[in-house]
Amino acid sequence: MEKIKILALSGSLRKVSYNSAALAALQQMAPEHVEIVIGDIGNLPLFNPDRENESIPALEQLKSSLASASGLIIASPEYAHGISGPMKNALDWLVAGAEFPNKPIMLINTSPRASHALESLREILKTMCGLIIESACVTVPLLGSGLDQDGIVANWEISNALQTALNEFCQQISLQPRQ
Template sequence: MNVLAISGSLRAASINTALLRAAKRLAPPEVAVVLCPVVGELPLFNPDLERQLPSSVVQLQAQVASADALLIASPEYAHGVTGTIKNLLDWLVSFEPFVDKPVAVLNVSPRAHHADSALRETLKTMSAVIVESASVTIPLLGAGLTEDGMVDYPPVARAIRESLAALYKVAALGLPEQGPSFPLVR
């Protein structure tokens, strides 16, 4: 199964991006996680550009079309989603291969519930299939864990592995949702 991992942060030291890189390292052999490389290259969404899409948008759409599922981690700013993730999703609004795409939403802070809710609402409006059993909050904010620390810390590594396993069951095997096994890791 091919999973496209999308970070809503452009920061070099982003905990959300580190979490997605840790997911790539912890993925089982049947799951290939690829980080979306064009997030920061996308121009601001402008419907006038849809006639001749910028190359970064063409690349994004090709990656989304070839992915079996998406894994999204994005911070919260001012009680909302980042402009980065909103811009990326705006480029996918009328993109047919996005419809019914299984998506897992990872949240690194229990306090970031506004952005988490807003992101889920946007994804539902765009007809994505949010895999709730794969969508978890892993309280990493302030934990001081690096990517290596996330991989080596058993509760976080377990949460990531279980999230990917749940996403695999729904996206690759077509099994029904089992409900969240651990909505919040402590």
């Protein structure tokens, strides 16, 4: 079976983040033929179109990781009914790049009551020509659970939901035409 490489981005910069923990748990549970690389958006400068032609190491790394990935997983919190500032900033940096259009995307929502940011994120990603794989998007009840990466892996209901979504995502990626 061909190896599938996926970039995963957390929209949270918190050290103890449910979104980051969900991605780390998914990385741990991924089948052998799936490599999940967790990217870093915390070192990106604030988006400024005047800087688009500059060499920015954090941006170059993000673009390189995205270009080499077959898909993108995003887990991002909701702040004041919107997507997190760091995630919006990262997407603003990626909007004009050739790495993003038609990239299959899986969304993870870690709070069932957080729907505004998720809908906003969907709109932004569609505007950027991302290919959201709706059948692979998943909401898991982590907010207030106290679960870390190991707790998520050990929780059958949550780990099963994440693995099922990842399996669907990988299946849909394998059906996409090679670019």
